[in-house]
Every structure is written in structure tokens, then in C-alpha cells.
Amino acid sequence: MSYATLFGGLFLAAAAVTSQAGAETISLWARSDDSTFMPKLVDAFNKSHETRVELQIVPVNELVQKYAIASAGGSAPDALSLDLIYTPAFASSGQLEDLTDLAKSLPYFSSLSPAHLSVGTFEGKIYGMPFSADASVLLWNKDLFKKAGLDPEKGPTTWAEIRADAEKVRALGADTYGYYFSGNCGGCNIFTFTPLIWASGGDIFSDGGKKATLDTPQMRDAIAFYQGMVKDRFVPAGARTDTGTNFFAAFATGKIGITPSGSFAIGALNGQYPNLHYGVTYLPGKTGGTSSFAGGDNFVVSKGTKKLGAIKEFLEYAYSLEGQTLLARNGSLPVRGDIAKQALADLDARYLIAADAMAKGRTPYSVVFNDLINSANGPWNTTLSKVLFADAGAIEPSLKEGDAAMQSIIDAAR
Amino acid sequence: MTANRDIVPSRRRPRRQWIGLLYIAPAIALVVAFFAVPLVMTAWMSLHNWPLIGRRRWIGFGNYLTLWNDHGFWNALQFTVFYTIAATIGLLAVGLALALFVERPRPGVNLYRTAFFLPVVVGFASASLLWAWLSNVDSGLFSPLAQLLGLTAAPYDLNADFTPAFWSVTLMVVWKMSGFYMVILMSGLQAVPADYHEAARIDGATWLQRFRYITLPLIRRPLALALILAVTGSMLAFDQFYIILAGGPQNQTVTAVYWIFNQSFVSFRLGYGAALSMVLLGILLILSLVQLRLLRSGEDGR
Structure with missing residues (x-):
């Protein structure tokens, strides 16, 4: 030069x-x-x-x-x-x-x-x-709904409806499942599982994030609801150890009837999977009501x-x-x-x-959100990944233990 | 050596020493820049409440007091020791077996050596990702293979329970790293004079006797090197448990380094992470010293 x-x-x-x-x-x-x-x-x-x-x-x-x-x-x-x-x-x-x-x-x-x-x-x-x-929402696969004899234009609005629809879709065949969630992903579950509790009137924190309240009737019911679908094999086995890798990908395969997801999925599905016909609805409470993260x-x-x-x-x-x-x-x-x-x-x-x-969405407030919720080894993920795949007897002790673990982190940070 | 030194004229010694220092200066510079300075900084950090974001505050030995009652860390350390024992035995046993297999020249031996060594050059993160995919119950290979072979009727999630998950990861590490120990031990085996074995064979010693009384004592040094490397490497394990198991199931596979990572970069407590690192460094130093001492005492008693 x-x-x-x-x-x-x-x-x-x-x-x-x-x-x-x-x-x-x-x-x-x-x-x-x-x-x-x-x-x-x-x-x-x-x-x-x-x-x-x-x-x-x-x-x-x-x-x-x-x-x-x-x-x-x-x-x-x-x-x-x-x-x-x-x-x-x-x-x-x-x-x-x-x-x-x-x-x-x-x-x-x-x-x-x-x-x-x-x-x-x-x-x-x-x-x-x-x-x-x-925002978190519920997605359903219209093609599978049609095949299973369900109304493809009507998404579930209560937990019982989710379960009933998932059961019908599951009956379609060995590799078609009714429901999917990432069982070992704290971030995914705060996004898609807590709204089920909020819509039913519960919450995981109180007092501006200073008190952990995992052990509530709403939380116990929501866990029992998931446990039931896991036990009846509406959910594929891989959900248990999924750290979030298949959070979006599982539904995109077209073999899952219903999954909780986020609004980001609308753009991603339209762009990458134009042949997948799906509906979007609200995450419901136990007997109605809606909420979102x-x-x-x-x-x-x-x-x-x-x-x-x-x-x-x-x-x-x-x-x-x-x-x-x-x-x-x-x-x-x-x-x-x-x-x-x-x-x-x-x-x-x-x-x-x-x-x-x-x-109408909510966002939990905590200065230690990462420790409590997002960390794969934090109390939120540890509690859920254990209890969602256990039996009904494990719910109460696990939630009490989870509350104690959360509270000690919250207290240590103050 | 002593006699030799007396012959050298004393006035020339200082100059030679300066030249020697010059020769090792690059090495010293590297050690200072990449070991001594970071070490001092870590020690300095460990005496502070040093959040990732926000202001740091001097707290003396506060972090070390917290650490004493940190069950999470001691549990992680306990698991790490358990893993180290399992992995070290696996690595040395398989490494030695492979070394014995490829030690002498014979047709195709280079192919075997290359094949056994190949996994070593794969990065730990890549190997872990590969293993995570293979062991995925829905999209992987192991579960369908087990079903095909009739070992299990329903899909089997290898990573859902501690025992299969732990041994699966340990197996991956042995697959990936034993080639490295094979190379170290092979060079040791090749240095054992062939006539020792010949003499023993003439005296009627069996293969096992020759292995026990000739091979093993003579490869003591490379074996000790392999031992220290395997123990140190395993005590610092992180990638494989982070990537394949995310410390699960139920945090049972969180290693010491994993715990330090969580404290530093998930909980943003850099000072505390530094204190944990100092303690882990101390433990590793002691472990290595003990191993070296054991090796030396063995040599004295020979």
C-alpha cells in the first residue's frame, strides 16, 4: 500500500x-x-x-x-x-x-x-x-385433532379438556403423543407451567418475591395433572430429561397433540414448518380462566x-x-x-x-431469579423435575422441601 | 556432578547463570502471566464479597467461613471423588490393556493405535454433545438399540436415574480418553528391555508373572504420570456432566467445578467462587503430593 x-x-x-x-x-x-x-x-x-x-x-x-x-x-x-x-x-x-x-x-x-x-x-x-x-400460550396440532375425531378449530380451555384431548391424540398410534413439556428445564417451566397455577388463583411467590409459596393447593393440583399425563404415557419418555433442547422442536415434528409454548413459536412455525397446521390458545386454569408469562x-x-x-x-x-x-x-x-x-x-x-x-401476562419478581428458577440445579427445576415424574405421594414432601430450599436462597440474598 | 562443578573456574559461573536465566525467561514469563498473576488475583477476589454486577466489598475470610457450612459444595466434592476413583480405574485399566495390545509392531498395529487414539482429539464438549444425542431416549441410538436387542420392552431413558446416567458418562470418558493413557503407557512398555522378558521366559515364568514382576515395576514412572494426570483431570471434571446431564438427575452429578461455575456465573458470586477455587486447588495440590510421595517411597524400597 x-x-x-x-x-x-x-x-x-x-x-x-x-x-x-x-x-x-x-x-x-x-x-x-x-x-x-x-x-x-x-x-x-x-x-x-x-x-x-x-x-x-x-x-x-x-x-x-x-x-x-x-x-x-x-x-x-x-x-x-x-x-x-x-x-x-x-x-x-x-x-x-x-x-x-x-x-x-x-x-x-x-x-x-x-x-x-x-x-x-x-x-x-x-x-x-x-x-x-x-408471551406463553398453548399450541395444538389441528391435523392430529382432526385425525383423532376432535374439533380441529377448538383448543382446550380447562385442564380436564387438555387431558381428554391428549388422550384421544395419544390413541392415534405408538409414536404420536398427546402432550409435551421439557421436564428438566426451569426456564421453560416457569414460562409455561406457572401460568396454569396463576390462572387457577395461586402463585409461587408472595410478598414481592420475599416468600416462596410452592406448596399451595393450586400447585399440588397442577402437578397431579401433569403426573397423570406422564403416567398414562400421553407424554413421550424423553420429556423427563429434556433440558429445553426439544422445547420447540418436539411440537414441530408434528407428532405432538398439545404443547405449552411461547408466541415466538408462531413466527418460527410459520417460517420453518409451513405445512404444520396448528392453533393458538390461552394457557388455562384448572376449571377455566387464563394466564400467561x-x-x-x-x-x-x-x-x-x-x-x-x-x-x-x-x-x-x-x-x-x-x-x-x-x-x-x-x-x-x-x-x-x-x-x-x-x-x-x-x-x-x-x-x-x-x-x-x-x-394480561405476569412476570415473577425476584432479585435472585437466576438461582431460584433458571439454574438447572436451582430449587425450582430440581423440585419440578423430581415431582412431575414421581407419584402423588411425593407431591407434598417435595413441595415443602422446595419451599425451604427457595426460602434459604431468598434469605441469603437479603 | 559435585566434582565437575569444582573444576569450573568460579568467576565464569555468574555469567552462565545469567544466560541460563535468559533461556528460561520465556517459560517464566508464561508461568507468571498465566499462573502466578491469576492465582494471586483469585486469592485477592476470594477475600471479597465480589458480585458479578455491582460493588465489591472486603470481607476477609468470610467466604471461607461460608464455605465450611456449604453442604452443596461438600456433596459436589464427594461426588467428584467418587467419579475420580471410577474414571481413574477405568482409564488406567483400559489404557494399559490397549497399550499391551498395540505395544509391539505387528501387521495392522498402526491402524489400531490410530483408532484408539482418535477419540482423544475430539473436544470434550463435542464428545459430550455426541453422547447426549446418542443417549436421548426419543431421538438417540442407545434406547432403540436396547429395544431391538430385547434388553428392554419400553423406551429406556439412560439419563433419568443416577446409576445408569453416571456409568454412561464415565464410559464416554473412558472411550474418549483411554487412548491418551495408552500412548503414555505404551512408551513406558517399549522402554522395558526385551531380554528381561526373554530371561524370565527361559526360567519358566508365566505371562502373568512376567507382567507382575517385570512389566509393572519397570513402568512405574509412566504409570505414576498417568495416575496423576487422570486424577487431576477427573477432579476438574465439568463439561460432560454439564452438557449431558445438566448435573441431574436431582443434582446428583454436580461436580466441584460445576458448583464453582454455578456460584460464579449463575448466582453471580465471583468472590465466593474464587474462594471455592482456592480450596479445590489446595485439595489437588495435596492429592498430587501424596501421589508423588507414594511413587518415591516405592522407589526407595526397591
């Missing part, structure tokens, strides 16, 4: 930098699960705004560690799209900027996803803003950033109809209730059920 080209290149680079000098640049990190919608949203924003967003996608399992290291070294990104479940832990560590004023200045603040805001709030201040959303990302800002104005600009774009529609087309539900229907207007009608589930 000649000196002339080298200097020419440097000159061009310098020119490029100066031309943007007026605009602010914010650095944003997002987890790899967001890699469908996030780059598209950022590109669209950058095309229409002076302000620049520099996006970095981080593998989902490394995000917390990477952020922690960057934060300790003073090189944390300005903002981060974080699995909402971690917001209490991050907020309590004092690393995040208080966004209460920013949030309340938005005219549509009251329409933002209440579940996201509830985990985004710590000691009365808002640290996490709703960004992307994924409101998942997704909260948008958080590193403490001490001087770019709140630019960050607000980006958030406002994401919350606009254009932004919400872009999100909805690329695998995330809208997080603004007042324009959710408009954002989903041109899309598969099954998204509307998911969006409705989202609006």
Missing part, C-alpha cells in the same frame, strides 16, 4: 467522522435471541434519524458476564436490551440509570406493558422500560450516561406505530397496548391471541 492511498484512506475516515460530529451515537447491546428484530429496528432508526445507534448482538448466555466485565472496566454500553427477568438483579446492584422521569414523560406511559414495568421497577423507581415481548426484554441504561436525550429518541421510535409494527413482523409482540392491534393488523390472527395473553 502506498503512502498516498494510506493517507487518502485516513482522510476519508476523518471526513466520515466529522460529517457525523453533530449527531450523537449510542451504543446498544442486545441478546442473541433478539437477532431477528433488533438489527432491523436499529437500521430503520438510523436511516431516519440524525442520532446513531451502534448495535452489538451478544450470545444470550454471555450477556450478563460480558456486561459485568465491561461495566467494571468502564466500557459499558450506553444501553442494553436485557431479559426482563434480570432487571431486579441489575437494578438492585446500582448499575442502572433511573428512568422514572423519562418513562413518565411519555404520553402513552399507561399503555406500556404492565408486566415489564413491574419487574422494571425497584424500590419505587423505574429502571427498565418494556422493549420486546414474548409475560417475557421478553426490558431496555435498561447504564448509570451515568450523558446521552439520555438520544436514548429517549430511540425509545420513542421503538414505541411508535412504525417501530411496534417492525417488532411485530420480526418475532416480538408489541409492548404498547393502545396500538397493539394496529401493529398486528396485517399479521397472522394467532398473534392477536398471544398479544392478548401478553396484556
